[in-house]
Amino acid sequence: MTTLLPSLPDLRTEPVSDAALRRLLHGLPGVDEVGAEQRAAALASRSIKRDAKLWALDLAIRVTDLTTLEGSDTSGKVRALCAKAIRPDPTDPETPSVAAVCVYPDMVPTAVEHTRGSDVRVASVATAFPSGRAALDVKLADTRSAVAAGAHEIDMVIDRGAFLSGRYGQVAEEIVAVKEACGDAHLKVILETGELSTLDNVRRASWLALAAGADFIKTSTGKVSPASTLPVILVMLQAVRDAADATGRRVGVKAAGGIRTAKDAIRYLVVVHETAGPEWLTPELFRIGASSLLNDLLMQREKQRTGRYAGPDHFTID
Amino acid sequence: MTSTDLTGTESATLSASSAWTYAPAPESRDVVQVRSSYGLFIDGEFVEPGDGEVFKTVNPATEEVLAEVAEAGQDDIDRAVAAARRAYDEVWGPMSGRERAKYLYRIARIVQERARELAVLETLDNGKPIKESRDVDVPLAAAWFFHYAGWADKLDHAGFGPDPRPLGVAGQVIPWNFPLLMASWKLAPALAAGNTCVLKPAETTPLSALLLAEICQQADLPPGVVNVVTGAGETGRALVSHDDVDKVAFTGSTAVGREIRRAVAGTRKRLTLELGGKAANVVFDDAPLDQAVEGIVNGIFFNQGHVCCAGSRLLAQESIAEPLLDKLKTRLGTLRLGDPLDKNTDIGAINSAEQLQRITELVSSGEQEGAERWQPACDLPERGWWFPPTVFTDVSQSHRIAQEEIFGPVLSVLTFRTPDEAVVKANNTPYGLSAGVWTEKGSRILMMAQRLRAGVVWANTFNRFDPASPFGGYKESGFGREGGRQGLGAYLDV
Numbered sequence: 008m009t010t011l012l013p014s015l016p017d018l019r020t021e022p023v024s025d026a027a028l029r030r031l032l033h034g035l036p037g038v039d040e041v042g043a044e045q046r047a048a049a050l051a052s053r054s055i056k057r058d059a060k061l062w063a064l065d066l067a068i069r070v071t072d073l074t075t076l077e078g079s080d081t082s083g084k085v086r087a088l089c090a091k092a093i094r095p096d097p098t099d100p101e102t103p104s105v106a107a108v109c110v111y112p113d114m115v116p117t118a119v120e121h122t123r124g125s126d127v128r129v130a131s132v133a134t135a136f137p138s139g140r141a142a143l144d145v146k147l148a149d150t151r152s153a154v155a156a157g158a159h160e161i162d163m164v165i166d167r168g169a170f171l172s173g174r175y176g177q178v179a180e181e182i183v184a185v186k187e188a189c190g191d192a193h194l195k196v197i198l199e200t201g202e203l204s205t206l207d208n209v210r211r212a213s214w215l216a217l218a219a220g221a222d223f224i225k226t227s228t229g230k231v232s233p234a235s236t237l238p239v240i241l242v243m244l245q246a247v248r249d250a251a252d253a254t255g256r257r258v259g260v261k262a263a264g265g266i267r268t269a270k271d272a273i274r275y276l277v278v279v280h281e282t283a284g285p286e287w288l289t290p291e292l293f294r295i296g297a298s299s300l301l302n303d304l305l306m307q308r309e310k311q312r313t314g315r316y317a318g319p320d321h322f323t324i325d
Numbered sequence: 326m327t328s329t330d331l332t333g334t335e336s337a338t339l340s341a342s343s344a345w346t347y348a349p350a351p352e353s354r355d356v357v358q359v360r361s362s363y364g365l366f367i368d369g370e371f372v373e374p375g376d377g378e379v380f381k382t383v384n385p386a387t388e389e390v391l392a393e394v395a396e397a398g399q400d401d402i403d404r405a406v407a408a409a410r411r412a413y414d415e416v417w418g419p420m421s422g423r424e425r426a427k428y429l430y431r432i433a434r435i436v437q438e439r440a441r442e443l444a445v446l447e448t449l450d451n452g453k454p455i456k457e458s459r460d461v462d463v464p465l466a467a468a469w470f471f472h473y474a475g476w477a478d479k480l481d482h483a484g485f486g487p488d489p490r491p492l493g494v495a496g497q498v499i500p501w502n503f504p505l506l507m508a509s510w511k512l513a514p515a516l517a518a519g520n521t522c523v524l525k526p527a528e529t530t531p532l533s534a535l536l537l538a539e540i541c542q543q544a545d546l547p548p549g550v551v552n553v554v555t556g557a558g559e560t561g562r563a564l565v566s567h568d569d570v571d572k573v574a575f576t577g578s579t580a581v582g583r584e585i586r587r588a589v590a591g592t593r594k595r596l597t598l599e600l601g602g603k604a605a606n607v608v609f610d611d612a613p614l615d616q617a618v619e620g621i622v623n624g625i626f627f628n629q630g631h632v633c634c635a636g637s638r639l640l641a642q643e644s645i646a647e648p649l650l651d652k653l654k655t656r657l658g659t660l661r662l663g664d665p666l667d668k669n670t671d672i673g674a675i676n677s678a679e680q681l682q683r684i685t686e687l688v689s690s691g692e693q694e695g696a697e698r699w700q701p702a703c704d705l706p707e708r709g710w711w712f713p714p715t716v717f718t719d720v721s722q723s724h725r726i727a728q729e730e731i732f733g734p735v736l737s738v739l740t741f742r743t744p745d746e747a748v749v750k751a752n753n754t755p756y757g758l759s760a761g762v763w764t765e766k767g768s769r770i771l772m773m774a775q776r777l778r779a780g781v782v783w784a785n786t787f788n789r790f791d792p793a794s795p796f797g798g799y800k801e802s803g804f805g806r807e808g809g810r811q812g813l814g815a816y817l818d819v
Contacts, residue, residue, distance in 0.1 A: 037765040039785045042616030052456060054350035054668035062345055245615050280345060281659050288345060 015254055018179045018219045019186070028175035031218075032211040038242055040206050047237035050281055051274045057311075060273065064308045065103055066288060067272040068095060071304070072130055072261065072296045074109040076137075076229065082117045085110055087325035089121035096305050097323070099312075105301065106290040107160060111136070112153035119157035130160035130195070134185055137199075137228035139164040143181060150188040161185070162195045162261075164228060165212065167202045175215055182219035195223035195261055195294075200239045201231040209239055213246035217258055225261035229296065234264020237278055244282040257286065263296030269307040272300060347661075350668045352455045357442040359449065359532070362393040365401055365555060366538035368408035369548025375400035380557070382531055385452035386665050386674040386709040394531050397554035402523070402563040405552040409494045409521040410569055412549030417521050418491065422478035429474035429516060431544040436467040436509075439540065443533060447505055448665045450532040452674030452710070453628050455666050458505075465790055466509040469808075472792035473517035476813055480518065483810050489817040491519035492595055493571030496564045498585075499534075500577040501527035501676050502631040502732075507576055508534045510807050512551060513792075518816035520572065521550050525564050527577075528557040529677050562588070570594060572816065576633070579730075579756075579801050597805025597815045599633065599797055601730040602758030605751035606636030606787060607773065609744075610645045612763035613785065618652045621736070624761060624787035626660065626714050629673055630734040631680070633802075634759035636787050638720075638727060640747055643740045650718065650738065657701045657714050664706070672734060675710040684712050684733035691717050691726035696737070722753055730756070744769065748776045757799030761787045780806070 016023055016031070023031075055063055073092045075084060088108055096102040107128035110118050118129045131153035135141035141149075150161055163185045169177040186194045196216040200209050216224045224243055227234040240262050247258045260283070262275050272295055279287050287293050302322045310316050362379065364371040378396040383389065397405070417425070436443065443466070444458040453462070480489050495515045499507035504526055515522050526534035538553045554560060558581075565573045566588045575585050576599040589596050606624045608617050624636025641649050665673035675681040692698055696717040703713040712733055720727050720737040727737050741747040751760055760779040762770050774782040780797045783789060790796070795811035797803065805815045 036612065036614040039613035039616040039765075042613065042619055042785060045786075046616070046619050052460070052668075053347065055347060056350045057348040059346065059348040066345075242615075276345075285345060 015214070015218050015250060019183050022180070023176065025174060025176045028179065028215070029173060032175060032214060035210055035214060038206040038210055040238070043206055043238045043241055047241045047278065050241075050278050051237055053274075053277045055273050055277065061308065061311045063273045063276050064269060064304055064311065066276060067269065067295065067304050068105060068301065068308075069103045070290045070294050071105040071301055072107045072109045072263070072294050073105045073301060074229070074263070074296050074298050076109070076111060076132060080111060080114055082114070085114045085117045086121050089118055089127070091301070091323060091325040092127045093122065093125045095301055096308075099309075102305070102308070106294055109162065109296060112149055112156065112158070115153050115156035115158045128159040129157060130162055131156075131158040132162045132228075134163040134181075136162070136164055137230040139166050143184060146181065147184060147188045150185050154188070154190055154192045158192055160193045160195060161189050162197055162225060164197045164199060165216070167199050170203065170208070170212060170215075179215055179219045182216055182221060186220045193222040194220070195225045195259075196221040197225045197228055197263075199228055199231055200226050200235075201233045206238060206242050209242045210246055213243050214250070217246065217250045221258060223259035223261050223294065225263055225296070227264040229264035235262040235266060237274060240275060241278055241282055244279060244287070247287075248283045257292055259292040259294065260287070261294040261296055266295055266297050267299050267303065269300075269303045272304060347669050349664070351664060351666045352445055352448075352459075352668060354445055354449065354666060357446045357449075359391055359446065363395060363531070363535050363555070365395045365397050365405070366535065366551070366553040367401065367405045368552065369542065369546075371538075374398060375404075380528060382450060382529065384449050385676050386706070388708055388710075391449060392532065394535075394555045396556040397525075397560045397563075399563050401554055402560065402567055405523045405554050406494060406496070406564075406567050406569050408549035409523050409552055412547055413493055413521040416547040417516075417550045418519055420519075422480060422519070425516065425519065426474045426477035428544055428546050429470050429477060429513065432540055432546070433467050433470035433474060435540045435543055436463065436470060436537075439536075440464070440467070443505060443536060445666070446536055447533045448673070450530045451501065451504060452665050452676050454670040454673040455668055456670070457628060462503055462506045465792070466505050469506075469509040469513045469792045473513035476514075476810075477517040480813065480817070483813050485814065485817055485819040489819055492816060492818055493520060494569060495520045495522045495572040495574060495816065496567060496570040497522055497524045497574045498561045498565060498577065499524065499526055501530040502628060502633070504530040505533035505537060508537055510576075511574055514807070514812045515574075515816045516550065518813055520816050523552045523554060523564060523570070525554050525556065525561050528555070531555040565589060572596075574805070574815065575599070582803060595815075597797075597807075598803035599805070599807060600758075600801060600803040601756055602633045602635065602798065602802050603638060603728065603730050603754045603756045604634055604636050604759040604761065604779065605638045605640050605754075605777075606761035607640045607741075607747050607751055607763065608642060608645070608649060609762075609764040609766070609769065610642040611765050612645075613765060614645070614649065614652060616785065617649070617763040618656050620761060620763060620785070620787040621653055622656060622660070625736045626672060626734050627788050629675055629712070631676060631732055632788065634781060634788065635732075636759075636761050637731060637735070637737060638751075639736055639738045640750055641738060641740050642747075643742050646738070646740045650716075653716070654699065654701070657716070660701065660714055662703055662705070662711065662713065672714060675712050675733065678710055680732065681710040681712060684731055684735065687726055687729060687731045687733075688715060688735060691720070691724060691737070694724045694726070696720045696724055696726060722750060728754065744772070748773065752776075752778045755801040758797075758802035759783065
């Protein structure tokens with residue numbers, strides 16, 4: 008397949024100047040916001056019923072990064088979250104586990120301890136999450152401590168200030184450095200699209216993160232509004248699909264923040280399915296970062312299986 | 326295929342994940358009561374035709390007969406025009422604009438209230454996907470009535486001088502591709518301006534216009550203000566050549582448009598024609614590509630390409646033509662063709678066997694003339710009339726598929742090297758209804774809009790309609806404008 012896109016440099020091995028990065032990123036095809044919003048709205052109107060819905064609900068559970076990122080988090084809270092992540096619905100052993108729990112770095116040891124023996128991964132935010140306003144060595148230390156404590160996945164934030172002021176080289180270098188600090192841990196790069204503001208910027212930041220070696224690109228911290236939106240995820244999915252066409256390497260996408268209902272989650276899955284393609288419908292390539300979403304997924308799943316809605320008190324609050 | 330999971334082991338995930346097929350999600354057809362037979366709507370009542378002739382209307386997705394519909398003969402047309410004349414002289418003409426507006430607002434609201442019913446009926450009778458009748462045809466029909474309701478008491482301020490007068494009785498003939506929407510485009514401005522109407526829907530899609538007639542009854546519209554006479558070509562001919570019709574408005578093929586123009590030549594009748602098209606959708610190398618792909622799809626595959634302003638010629642700048650087509654083909658692989666009542670259907674049925682035959686004939690001419698045909702893998706239902714989305718590459722201006730209106734889901738791809746060449750090729754057609762321009766460069770959009778000989782030029786979008794925006798053609802695409810303030814001019818003595 009021919010590509011319109013500039014060849015993607017590997018920024019891990021060949022550092023590129025700001026000017027060259029600017030030419031690369033600003034040479035990408037533009038994104039027409041009105042058109043992208045219309046396409047996202049059209050996909051959101053898909054009607055997913057019966058078997059297709061049950062399948063989607065199970066997948067949505069399997070791709071969930073069950074998250075708690077509060078100043079008030081305690082070991083007790085994280086322990087409960089882990090139990091829920093492993094067995095979301097104690098009344099139905101068929102219910103799949105979620106993909107991962109996502110916590111702050113100091114909670115990683117607790118999370119590792121309480122997910123041991125399960126398939127649930129431990130993800131940790133790092134790099135002075137959520138603002139990213141710290142010196143690089145602090146960010147790297149933050150990352151290393153989370154990895155040393157056993158985190159399988161690191162969710163870093165990019166320096167949005169550097170990005171918006173055109174210092175693309177700095178953004179890329181930080182991603183490369185954090186990736187190196189991750190060792191074997193997988194790196195999710197949070198673009199914080201609510202602060203990037205335009206879809207052109209979303210596409211550029213996606214490409215920058217892809218070139219710098221991200222395993223996943225992620226919309227948001229959940230601390231900035233707007234967090235994930237369908238048009239944003241659409242553009243990010245187009246970016247990973249284009250990159251896969253160009254390089255053969257498939258990078259994952261994570262939507263985080265503001266996804267609270269099963270209906271929302273299914274809309275995201277439809278956008279993934281019809282944009283990046285069915286290959287992306289797996290926890291290896293798509294995640295949803297959420298907390299309250301899980302119980303709605305369980306409730307809708309129960310409804311699909313039994314034909315009845317159970318009250319909210321039939322689902323555990325952790 | 327395998328992928329490496331996060332623990333570093335190989336796992337076969339794709340076979341499981343590619344299993345997501347959307348379950349059928351049909352809209353219920355019980356929301357609308359299709360009667361076994363329909364009369365003519367004349368003078369506020371449904372009546373039997375004078376000579377008792379009827380014809381059948383068929384669901385193009387199943388070939389099932391939906392209903393028998395009365396065929397209006399000369400006597401029926403005489404009755405309908407007389408009713409419209411009486412209503413014009415005695416009720417609607419003398420009525421104040423503000424009073425007329427009340428009826429139009431009422432019709433608009435009832436269209437909204439009965440939206441689901443109208444959408445299902447439209448899909449049954451026409452074959453278009455329910456998502457289009459639900460999200461486009463019906464909401465726009467309501468929007469047209471709302472828009473012109475607002476004009477009814479403001480004609481003094483429409484730019485035609487003080488107190489512009491209506492024309493009288495309008496004879497309106499509409500096509501089968503947007504049956505309800507075209508009825509609204511015709512009725513709303515005519516009624517707002519103070520005219521009365523005799524409307525003839527197409528013979529393959531009469532049902533939604535008859536439901537709209539029922540809505541007029543429900544809105545207590547005075548008898549005779551709107552009359553709906555069903556039938557085929559003969560009925561239309563009788564209507565447009567009737568001596569007591571003051572204004573003729575037609576949307577349909579250029580061939581019939583010519584015939585109508587001959588029929589009204591030398592009479593006092595005013596005429597507006599909205600005819601065929603062969604629109605160019607011009608994609609420059611700096612276009613927002615993913616959205617351009619959507620715009621190309623929406624331009625030609627919306628409503629199975631049964632759209633007079635369809636973007637049936639893709640003009641792609643040569644430097645991006647190949648990757649653009651790759652993206653387009655990938656996207657066409659995701660289109661879902663099938664049961665029009667299924668909410669996930671993107672491509673519905675071809676409206677009639679006759680139209681399917683015409684599309685098939687033009688497509689084989691394309692192949693014979695040397696263009697390259699491409700279609701995505703696509704199962705067609707066994708019953709009904711269907712045609713898969715089709716893309717022709719290696720098309721030359723001299724090919725029939727680049728010149729003639731196909732009115733089906735068939736895209737002809739041509740290339741250009743410079744903006745000048747794009748303009749020349751885009752304008753090199755007897756038609757001139759619409760065009761599309763895709764570029765991130767604002768000045769180029771303005772330059773193209775100025776030079777393209779087309780009534781509508783869409784920039785970075787395609788097939789978008791708004792009641793405030795005038796619509797109509799250049800050259801053999803007809804004359805007169807529908808929509809907006811300009812659309813009022815077609816129904817006022819100005």
